[in-house]
Amino acid sequence: SAVISQKPSRDICQRGTSLTIQCQVDSQVTMMFWYRQQPGQSLTLIATANQGSEATYESGFVIDKFPISRPNLTFSTLTVSNMSPEDSSIYLCSVDAGQFAYEQYFGPGTRLTVT
Amino acid sequence: DAKTTQPPSMDCAEGRAANLPCNHSTISGNEYVYWYRQIHSQGPQYIIHGLKNNETNEMASLIITEDRKSSTLILPHATLRDTAVYYCIVRANSGYSTLTFGKGTMLLVSP
Numbered sequence: 001s002a003v004i005s006q007k008p009s010r011d012i013c014q015r016g017t018s019l020t021i022q023c024q025v026d027s028q029v030t031m032m033f034w035y036r037q038q039p040g041q042s043l044t045l046i047a048t049a050n051q052g053s054e055a056t057y058e059s060g061f062v063i064d065k066f067p068i069s070r071p072n073l074t075f076s077t078l079t080v081s082n083m084s085p086e087d088s089s090i091y092l093c094s095v096d097a098g099q100f101a102y103e104q105y106f107g108p109g110t111r112l113t114v115t
Numbered sequence: 116d117a118k119t120t121q122p123p124s125m126d127c128a129e130g131r132a133a134n135l136p137c138n139h140s141t142i143s144g145n146e147y148v149y150w151y152r153q154i155h156s157q158g159p160q161y162i163i164h165g166l167k168n169n170e171t172n173e174m175a176s177l178i179i180t181e182d183r184k185s186s187t188l189i190l191p192h193a194t195l196r197d198t199a200v201y202y203c204i205v206r207a208n209s210g211y212s213t214l215t216f217g218k219g220t221m222l223l224v225s226p
Contacts, residue, residue, distance in 0.1 A: 004158075042202070042217060044216070104214055108158050109157075109158050
């Protein structure tokens with residue numbers, strides 16, 4: 001299994017500002033994923049981050065709003081830019097790991113509130 | 116990826132078996148059935164996955180019908196800590212295909 005930590009665990013931010021969320025994994029992984037979970041909703045994939053290449057964004061998510069960095073095989077950041085109250089969500093990172101890389105492990109999430 | 120259908124909620128008495136159904140009638144031959152759960156205020160947790168044979172691990176058993184159009188996750192002796200949202204996901208194991216989460220089933224285990 002993989003152990004994933006995220007910073008910060010929660011934050012309250014003012015609209016118009018940006019927040020960078022960090023994701024650290026205790027082992028080297030090829031793929032990292034960023035999800036958003038809006039209040040009372042299921043998880044929605046934002047983007048897939050592969051080390052050494054540009055992140056691949058899902059429909060409805062753009063790089064200008066959610067820039068992602070993947071500088072090495074154990075770390076990634078997601079920035080939520082020019083925030084509005086609609087960005088209030090839990091943001092989770094995950095990795096493919098396990099014996100055959102078929103299992104996906106999730107971090108504890110970052111709870112973001114935008115006022 | 117194929118879509119899945121799950122009941123929105125289920126109840127189970129502590130110590131009894133919890134049987135969570137999932138329909139995935141459009142599943143393709145190379146797609147696996149995955150189960151995850153999300154306990155309140157935590158990230159999702161992998162439970163089990165299978166292709167066509169029944170699978171069992173320390174957490175649960177997965178029963179997949181012969182036509183693969185539906186499956187059942189079984190928690191043999193549910194505890195209060197099993198209260199969570201359970202997600203049934205169909206995913207191809209080719210390359211690094213992503214997980215598409217539906218609404219899941221909210222399982223409430225009561226004393």
